[in-house]
Amino acid sequence: MKDKSRRTFIKTTSAAALGGTMALNIGFPRSSFAINSDTLKVGLIGCGGRGTGAANQALSADPNVILTHMADIFEDRMELSINSLKELHGERVNVDKSNKFVGFDGMKKVMDSDVDVVILTTPPCYRPQQLEMAVAAGKHIFCEKPMAIDAPGIKRVLAAAKIAKEKKLSLVSGFCWRYHFPKRETFQKVLDGAIGNVTSVYSTYNTGGLWLRDVEPDWSPLKKKMRNWLYYNYLSGDHIVEQAIHSIDMGSWAIGDAKPISATGTGGRQSRIGDEYGNIFDHFGIVYEYDNGVKSFHFSRQQKDCSNSYGVEVMGDKGQAIIDCIRGKHTITGAENWRYKGESNDMYQQEHNELFASIRNGKPMNDGEWMAQSTMLGIMGRMVAYTGQTITYEQALNSTEKLGPDTLDDSTEFADPPVAQPGITKFI
Ligand SMILES: NC(=O)c1ccc[n+]([C@@H]2O[C@H](COP(=O)([O-])OP(=O)(O)OC[C@H]3O[C@@H](n4cnc5c(N)ncnc54)[C@H](O)[C@@H]3O)[C@@H](O)[C@H]2O)c1
16 A cells, blocks of 8 residues: 555546545456455445545545445435445445444444444534544544534544544544645645735635435434434534535635634525525624734625635735635735646545555544634634624633534434524523
C-alpha cells in the first residue's frame, strides 16, 4: 500500500450517482479475490446515497478491502446499496445474509462484529453515539459531517476523538473540501499570508429545495420521520448544520480554525412552510466575531427559484481569495495574482485513499478537533438564529440543550418541537 503506483490503477470519475457522491470504479480486478490476513473488513452503517458512495470509495481505495456488514433501518435502502456496490466491486462485496442488519439495533451489531473499519453515514443525530461505540470497539472510522446536532453531542465527539487518538485509530471526516487539492492549495496560500492579514470572510450555501420521500402508513412514527430526516432539526440539526456546514467549515479553515468570541444572526422559514417540511428554517444569516476584529459572514438558504451561490470569499489587508464551489474556481488577487491550475481530484475518493493508507502505514489520522469545531460553528449559528440573541462561543459550547430524545428507535414517541421564533425561543 506504500506503493504509490498502485493509485494509477484506480480510475474514478465523480459521476453523479446515488446522492451525487458515488464514483465509478473500473479499477481493481473483480474476480479471484482471496481474503488473507491483511484484508481489511468494512461495515457500513446507513446505506443511503452517501453511505453507498463512501463504501464504494473505501473499496476503490485499497485492493484488499471487503465490505462484510451493513446496517440500515430500511431494507429497500440496503438492497439498493448492496446491488449498486456489487455491480462495481463483485465479490469484494461479501455481505452474508446474517450480516445484513435491518433495524435500529443494526448499528450496534456492526460495531460488535469483526470489521476493522466502520463507515458512519446515517443521519447525524446518531453520530456522537456511533463515534463512542466505534472507538470503544477499536474500529477505524470514516464519519460523515455534521458530527453532532447539539453542543452536548459535540462534547461527546471531542471525547471520543481523544480516545481514538490514544488508541491509534484513524478517524476521517466527511468534510470533503479539506480533501480537495485545489482548496488545500488555496487555503494554504491564504494561511501563508498571500492576502495579508485576513479581515473578513464571506461564506455562502444558497441552494434550492431537496428531496421529499414517500412514507408507508404502517411504519413507526420515527421511521416515517427518518425517511425525510432532513426536515426535523432533532434528526439533522437543521440545514445550516447539515448542509451549509461545508461553507462554514471552509470559512473556519481560512482563519486557521480559530474560535469566535460570539455570533449574532437571523433566519426563518418563508418559502418551505408545509407540514411535510418538518420544523427547520429555510434561510440563515450569521456573523461570527473573532477577537482580532475579524468578522465571518455566512448566508445559507434552501429556497427554490432563487439565485444560488456556494463558496467562500476571504478578504485580507493585501488581497482577496475567492473559492467558488459551483464554478470550481480558486483565485487570489493581491501582490501577486494567482489561480489554481494544478490537478483536481475526487475529494470523496481522496478521503478514503488517505484513510486506508493511514491504516496500512500505521500512521493514524485524526480529524476530531477541527471536525467538531466546524460542526459547533454551525450549531452556534442555528442557536443565534433560532433565539435572536448574541451568544458567546463559550455559552454555545456549554449549552445543555439536547434537540431530540435520548432514544431514537421504533419505540420513540416524540412531538416535533415547534418552529423556532427569534425573541421567543429561549437559549438553553
Ligand atoms: N460530504 C458530503 O458531501 C455529503 C453529501 C451527502 C450527505 N452527507 C451526509 O451523509 C449523511 C447521510 O446522508 P445521505 O444523503 O446519505 O442520506 P440518506 O437518507 O440517503 O441515507 C441515510 C441512511 O441512513 C439510514 N438510517 C437512518 N437511521 C438509521 C439507523 N438508526 N441505523 C442505520 N441506518 C439508519 C436511512 O434509512 C438511510 O438509508 C448525513 O450526515 C449527510 O449530512 C454528506
